[in-house]
């Protein structure tokens with residue numbers, strides 16, 4: 001099994017459109033899609049995905065973290081690629097059915113692992129012109145996962161790239177397939193140079209931090225303000241939104257969404273990457289044009305550790321979640 005997934009699971013959910021309208025789907029054990037070679041998703045990238053996780057809690061229940069926000073983001077993305085929105089009932093039926101059908105593959109409480117759930121929508125059918133597809137598939141599959149970056153809560157080294165992951169007014173805000181194709185080459189360059197991943201700068205001026213690979217960036221200033229970048233080309237992370245709330249309401253910190261200039265990155269005593277897959281990954285250093293900035297003493301900082309502990313506490317039901325943040329799958 002390559003990469004992030006620990007194993008494949010047995011069941012997935014598929015729904016199809018008929019005459020452009022979503023029909024109810026069903027669980028299947030078939031891992032393969034048999035679709036036309038002229039499908040838009042292969043040639044013009046009309047495909048979009050989401051990522052969320054199910055956790056086995058301390059009490060022995062199974063819960064999802066803020067799945068309502070994944071649905072909102074998915075539908076905003078579908079508008080952007082001119083594909084039909086997924087009805088709320090279909091989304092929850094699919095996600096919950098997949099979790100329940102693969103329940104034995106959700107890692108046990110205490111393992112620090114979880115079940116990663118991957119909903120996606122693709123346009124298919126013979127379509128040689130550059131125009132939206134006539135028919136679509138919505139599918140949800142899952143796999144148990146550990147940590148995305150190696151080694152749990154361990155501070156890692158990142159490097160900036162001259163490449164952009166998305167255009168300023170392009171599709172950076174949505175989880176459209178092509179953005180990740182665009183990221184493979186700069187990622188490979190960073191790995192080859194011995195870094196754990198790449199830092200993207202804003203595509204218009206290349207002076208401000210945008211993202212950390214497929215995760216959002218955050219920093220903690222010397223006067224204890226949690227800062228995340230404000231930019232039109234960033235994927236709006238649900239994890240980032242959650243840690244901003246945790247910092248403000250549970251840690252009593254000030255928070256700011258504003259520009260984070262790469263030349264002033266030493267304003268942060270701590271830095272990190274956040275996302276469903278990355279969870280919270282502490283950043284040890286950022287290298288930009290040969291200059292290395294190390295955060296704090298290069299160890300995992302106090303705020304990063306607190307945010308990590310609270311977030312995992314909520315994921316695994318050890319800490320009471322803020323209203324509406326978790327959905328129990330029964």
Ligand SMILES: *Cc1c(COP(=O)(O)O)cnc(C)c1O
Nearest residue numbers: 214215216235237238239275276
């Ligand atoms: C998915 C993703 C994130 C993280 O978003 P979450 O909602 O926290 O999982 C951050 N950046 C990019 C580019 C992503 O694709």
